Amino acid sequence: MRIADLGDLKVHYRIDGNPDGRPVVFANSLGTDLRLWDQVLPLLPQGLKYIRYDKRGHGLTELTPAPYSMGTLVRDAERLMDHLAVKDALFVGLSIGGMIAQGLAVKRMDLVRAMVLSNTGARIGQPAMWDDRIAAVRAGGIEALADSIMERWFSAPFRKTDQFHAWRNMLVRQPAEGYMGCSAAISGTDFYTPTSGLRLPTLGIAGSDDGSTPPDLVRETVDLIPGSQFHLIRKAGHLPCVEQPEEYATVLTRFMQDVGHV
Template sequence: MTQMQDQKIVKVNGVDIAYRFDGPKDGAVLLVANSLMASGSMWDGNVPALADRYRVLRYDKRGHGGSDISAGSCTIADLADDAIGLLDALGIQKAHFMGLSIGGMIGQQLGARFPDRILSLSLCNTASEMPPRSLWEERFEIARSQGIAGLVEGTIKRWFTAPFIERAPQEIEKVRQMILGTSVDGYMACGGAVRDMAQSTMLLKIKIPTLVLSGRNDPACTVDQGIVLHRLIERSKMVILEEAAHLSNIEQPEAFNHTVRQFIDSVADAL
């Protein structure tokens, strides 16, 4: 599955953005943002653990899944503006937020720049800086010369531990198809945003309740990078999931779902 099922389209900042809701119409909204080369279908194993109470709003960032790509490059700030624009277009004043990888980078922007719109932040398998630039230039060259297919196997090895790749071939195949559904232009625009990101000082502005979640075996956004977030975000909580690499929500869904649900509930119950 490369796109979310039952998705709808809305125009945000001149771009057609795909989204879908799950959960009660009167529930507090939980806005969910995906990793690079992923669509909202990456959360299929997590939404049921949240949608009994929360109105889960999944969306595909520009150039991914069912959303269009705008011409040229973009920044993490642009992607955060898209997230706020989506809330505006759907008439949502406030939402909890959960993002993984680039989704968590978008969340950092939201927490720092739009604190009146965000009830809580769950920043999963993410970082505030992503050096070195040379790493991204190598990946972009592969994308230009071989297409997204040239990046698939290396990406899967970063996203999951070897034991999971071996024991969960159906999940891996679903992820492979999701990656292949990403356009080269969308990958390079959003990947360029990650390459150029420098958000550590921005973290000092975040005052809303924040969960930092890292995978013990994540080579892409390491535990050490998670610790930076935790130290710079006032009163944040950090949880490390064992036996999980980058897409911890897929590799360790029960632990992930329990951790995130417990955190969001604690904020929601205190409101």
Template sequence: MFHGYRPALGDAPTLVFANSLGTDLRVWERIVARLPDSWGVLRHDKRGHGLSAARATLSIETLTDDVETLLDQYRVGDFAGVGLSVGGLVMQRLALRRPAQMTHLVLSDTAAKIGSPEIWNPRIETVLRDGIAAIGAAILERWFAPAYRQTEDFALWQAMLERTPAAGYAQVCAAIRDADYTADLARIAQPTLVLAGAEDSSTPPALVRAMAAGIAGARFVEIGAAGHLPCVEQPERFTAELLGHLRG
């Protein structure tokens, strides 16, 4: 599994990131670049994405297994979990598996249950038959606010999406389809920050806000001029909220 690790210096915190569907660890570049140099960072390409090989079977639980393997490999102690979209589902599970290690939780543009079989099954069939490019335009409309889609940056993320292996993408779609952790939200005890792009139509703000309401003490923040990837479109605001949460 492809990953990148930077150990923390002294008493600085370590952040463990989990990416969204159709992206690799580079989705966090603009956030990592704004963190203090002393902070630890652990990023990875989930199975079937980026430079990570797929596995025979995949679920949110097995994706969480992979993160735990990396935590153990690098002997990471306390850490803050930061999850985007499907990465948010992974971090919800990790919060319950590693309650003593995860000191803070940040969930961005995610929910305890995302979509339904009626949404995911046709997408899986199309991707496996015709490739991701066949649905790329529709996905990118949900990912980014209209103004951002007119920038030169936009082509970078389009390329990232369309180069994701179809089989790996479809596997993660099925993992999302089969996950429902609504009943477990009340068990999350970490101080939790929940972020949502105001123009996100993949996980609309109302859905993300409802998830936040299920986590005791969670703080919900809506980020303007951003779609499903506010860490890309509004990295300064995203980082400011992240730092405020960890230092608060």
């Protein structure tokens, strides 16, 4: 178990693969921790340095009072990478992690040489929607929203599996304050203009059954960046790395090869 002391925040992270390899950094979705990538990592190329971390208020990373700003979450990723002396990484972000990826690429091009925007958008939802969710969590905890979240996260067949229940448990066991804090960060973010100025290799990944960030939103976002690629994973919702890890790993590996990261 590794903890990076960033002064005002202690961040839980994990490194797999070759500690001297080219870095790949993963950022998770709202309501999940770094275990989100457990099924994908063993299927990726050997010889790379795979870095995962729990964002502020999630997993084993320190909990701070809500609300958070996207700038704060981007700065957390930036400081972690500086702490680990990581540059020129391939940054893989899912949902809010994809927003962090966009913000980090705009701010620190020395840290990000290519990025994967998975199940995300330059803007996700509307402030009023997020205000309602935050109010519901404040009143009844994450459990109050869990069933509706699961419908957006996973396809109907996956929701009938035993594995599904573990992911529901992961969601409801995240700190409510961290969930509300990150929800506020998403609510206040509109990256359409800054993302349209990016010029770096980018892959968009969407799930056909994603009820949180539909394929059209992901495609619209990556289309802001000239030369970007897009891949649709069928029979998957908001977390295709969970429902279709083999296809996700294949697509990610191909992108790594295309950009010369392998």
